[in-house]
Amino acid sequence: MRLIPLGDSAVTVELGEAIDPDVNALVVAYANRIIEQGWNGIVDVVPTYRSITVHYDPIQWDLTALTDRLLALPCPYPHEAGSQGALHDIPVLYGGDHGPDLEGVASFAGLEPSEVITLHASVCYRVYMLGFTPGFPYLGLLPEKLAMPRLPTPRPSVPPGSVGLANRQTGIYPIATPGGWRLIGRTPISLYRRTGLDPFLLKPGDQVRFRSIDETEFERLSCEMAHEHDRPQQRPR
Amino acid sequence: MKRKRAQIDVVKPGWLTTVQDLGRHGYQRYGMPVSGVMDRFAAIVGNRLVGNPDGAAVLECTLKGPELFFRDDARLAVTGADLSPTLDGSDIPLWECLNVRRGGRLRFGTRRVGFRCYLAIAGGFDVPAVLGSRSTHCPSQTGGLDGRPLRAGDLLFGGPFDGDAGRLVGRRLPDRLLPRYDRSMILRIVLDPRRELFQDTAISTLLYSVYTVAPQSDRMGYRLIGPPLPRAGAHYFISEGTVTGTLQVPADGQPILLMADRQTTGGYPPIAVVISVDLPSAAQLGPGDTVRFVSCSIVEAQTVLRTRYHLLDAALPPIMVNRRSL
Structure with a gap:
């Protein structure tokens, strides 16, 4: 475990060196443990691939007091870390206007577009983290064969629901944003419902x-x- | 106690005017940016001057302020950048609580100093709270007024306030606490401890160079133009959490200063973080303005922040409220 202060109001707790499902399971369990404490002045706890960033109010906390408390937290039990999150079935219309890069990915991988679809849909992916925009999931690991780098120039606007891939990751754009991932399809499912509870x-x-x-x-x-x-x-308010 | 509410017409929206509070916390783990005011100090002072809790929603006006018509009596304070505010054609002071009469017209003129100005009204701006905050995040159309900047023809509602609290009028921030805005600012930074992410020369370059805020800068971040900060070649950086004030460095070596609408996670290595007490100064920089960085310890950063708010509390005590009623 390595503690990396980010300025005067956050600290990152690093639990591993690599993108790895076991490390990430520990990250998620440990982040939940920190949130459960309900400490006053801890404003955000953000689990990522292999670390957790804890945002604190620097008027209420100093770094030493916080890191002492973090280090005193018992590590999550293996069964907690191993617990599986919810399983989501995401329907995707692959190719065509909704997946303008499908052909390109297929020729990069030396496969038929239909084989790319089968391969992409053959894996149960883990939500390693959310970031970039509200609700954007970083899913992994993408089959090695499909691991293609990002577009050299990002698209100025990617439609919501677009399913993309970049290196060993695949993801879904919840809202219209610029984006550099290769788009292979689109889901009608909303990942970010801005009026929902x-x-x-x-x-x-x-x-x-x-x-x-x-x-x-x-x-x-x-x-x-x-x-x-x-x-x-x-x-209603 | 006489409870009143104000209705305000947006005659002209200004260049970029949004409803903001102190930010949407607790949802960064789902990728939801914090948003909120860029200049926290100015917004908090504005709220305290008019008798609001610190977290009441204010208008953040950028570069060119809006024109507002007050359908009702209201109490207001303008803080932050001096964008030449006038009430019914007469100049009004910044950092001071004022009454505006029904039929009053608030306008802004040219930018004198600073870049972002805050309008606080007694009772706060009443928009629905989304995920516990009234802040506007425009890219995801979340919060504020339908998730977007103000438009001409919008009608704004103030929250209920005590219309008899005339004693607040004329109250101002003591001169010794007034921030100084400049077209070139010095910002204090805490260096990232992971020196292995950059070449040896990067930190001295950062500390001994002047950087200019690029035109393509916004509430998400400022692109800074200046001597490049060379990254350590082969190091592969795995995305991790970011913090407001982070100076992250893409492959071209030109740093980006992350601000209120920053992404919650980032894949560019961070070289340093601007300290909390200096973020309000950073918020007042516009394109073409310049910045220099000096190094500071975390303990020092937290001490100056606490001192600043201790002095502010002594001059303008915070209004205590039940958090739930915010």
């Missing part, structure tokens, strides 16, 4: 499986999602 579909440590769908199914699910959006979910 719990707007984030995926949580760190969850599992994701992709399923190939056709245009009709995509349209049907898109309509369903739109209806769900119309329903007021925000608690």
